[in-house]
Amino acid sequence: MSDEPENVSSRRTFLRQAAMTGAGLVAGASVARASGPDPKITEVQPWASSFGDPVDASPYGSPIRFESHVVRRNVEWLTESPVSSINFTPIHALEGTITPQGCAFERHHSGAIELSKQDYRLMINGLVETPLVFTFEDLLRFPRSVTTAFLECAANGGMEWGGAQLEGCQFTQGMIHNMEYTGVPLRLLLKEAGVKPEGKWVYVEGADASSNGRSIPLDKALDDVLVAFFANGEALRKEHGYPVRLVVPGWEGNMWVKWVRRIGIYDQAVESREETSKYTDLMPDGRARKWTWVMDAKSVITSPSPQVPIRHGKGPLVISGLAWSGNGKITRVDVSTDGGVNWQEARISGDAKSKALTRFHLDINWDGSELLLQSRASDDTGYVQPTKDALREIRGLNNVYHNNGIQTWWVKADGEVENVEVA
């Protein structure tokens, strides 16, 4: 719902307010003037006189050194071993919707393995007419499909289930990334092997030591699942499953099996470790939900946030955030500055794609007072992102996965931001 009339009028209001507080803005600008002419302008700077780097200084480039803080980060106390662990995407420092591979979070169960295209094999067997083996070269000869999708770990926000715990959306909502994948629709590979009528599930395993097998119902496998080998226009990175990973749009990240080596067709779910002991949701009555694959609609304000304090003082402020839904397309995002009592609709920037990250912005004139910032996403099924307390009311306190509750950031008068809960 971009460019809604409300937004236009709120922009007008904003412009009027900005005009009224114009004196303040000028005063702000005059600080620079008071200190005299800016030497960055009046003096010839080295970069304006001599050469920069030649071409090929870095045949495959890296971010400029000033961006060295934009990296994945680990929370060491979460896991016993870094080869069976997770880190977090610096979503607080990114804009737009595409996550660069180099800082897209990693989750390994036995470390990121090095598997070449030449050593790669994919087997399809079980309830099929002909069990088959494909090489990487074989996969390149199937018709391709391109799709953009978010991958969110089912445990994203899990540490926040019992209350606010970590300072920064990198840590609270950063088990997510969003890439444009190119690969072969799984249904084409399945068709090649010929699924027998009694085949109802596909079980997908990786080539690493954990193998991380997951069962996926055949309907989903035939719908939008991709056997992908490109991400964001280039080969997958090692840590994301090079040379081949599964893409399961809208469903929890654990199912996006990396280094995929076998797809077995079965008449039942395999009930592997990753779909029984883990990735099941313990409910207050002691029973557990299983097969909770879909990631429900969710959003978070990425700036300002604890790692992005407001340092420029009052006046124009850009509120930026991400929204997504595993059930479809984001249709609307509302933002509250008073902890959920009153809301205004944010602007959706760019295209809202189904099962992909969507960027929203809200431009306000910050008067320097405290804010309790929240965002609330809605998707095209009519689902509205609930509060954490509303989820706890149903799921109790022992649930870990699928925390899609509303996040609150407390912006203080000095611009510092804290992760809090409100009631």
Add this chain to the structure above:
Amino acid sequence: MSKLRNRLLLSLGLFLLSTPAMSEKLGLGRPALPEELAAWDVAVLPDGKGLKPGSGDVLTGEEVFGEKCAVCHGEFAEGIDSWPVLAGGDGTLTDRRPVKTIGSYWPHLSTVWDYVHRSMPFGEAQTVTVDETYAITAFLLYSNGLVDEDFTLSDKNFTEVTLPNADGFYPDDRAESEYPRFKGEPCMKDCGAPVKVTKRAIELNVTPEDPDGRPAGTLPPLDTSAASAPAPPAAPAPAEVAEAASDPAPVPAATVPAADVPAVAPAAAPIETAALDPALVGQGEAAFKKCSACHKVGEGAKNGTGPVLNGIFGAAAGHADKFKYSKALTDKAAEGLVWNEAELDAFLENPKGFMKGTKMAFAGLKKPDERAAIIAYLRSLGN
């Protein structure tokens, strides 16, 4: 190639292009061979499908478990540190801190067999034999109080065992139990009474921090009065880099309580003379993966299940600051044990034989070459 042939190929190509891509198989890939299927299709299903013929009893399982699994999961499957607890937890699923084990939570025994067989031990997957897998599974049933100690598990009686929480799971019902509650026009104005902050993450103080005490990754200020970082010299001399890198952390020696240190420094010096073989160090680094689940090395390494091993070679036993060693080790340390080549070799070959009562629940490295490589790697780590 003749023009005619080209034209023929072209028209053939057009014909192929105009065929709906989905209607026919492409003829890609090749049939999988029986040996290949046997090697890769190792999944075991709840109904026992996929089980290999074989058997194993509880007592054998206890032995194998002690050797291959107890280092992380504990001798009684109670879990060391945060490694998974595999036994106990009965009746805790509604507690505030539920203990989710094979006995209390897992619905299917097939999952245990499948996972042990394909993914364990951690760092040495696919090394447990079929009979050992039955034995470990039998032991895990026993440690959960589900079978007697004379029990033998096999492919014949496997499906007769039902885990206590077999009926504890139901398929995702969010579409019925949650979605209706969360649909509808969202409230925009006066949606409730004014709110107050009830919980603050900052009070827990568990977020990784930057050196300035802010949350790790906080964006740098863009204030134009702040000096921009000077560009690094085009090709810094290695010595400079090392110096700069060590700059921010000159702490350790000074802050360690004196009593913990004395033996370490003097012992280290004389042994460092013989040159290290880089190839051997490389092999050692690869083999060290077996140790890395518990032992951390390198810059910034911290104690884990086991102590940090930086500087272990040539050091007096008990060298790691703040690690809680076993009594067996502190006793040996008091007797003057120094980790030279011979002592490390003997310890790594048979930890429990060398030091009865050590906390290191590791079976040992039987291959002399492997021990030599790991020792060379430990030497290369220095302090």
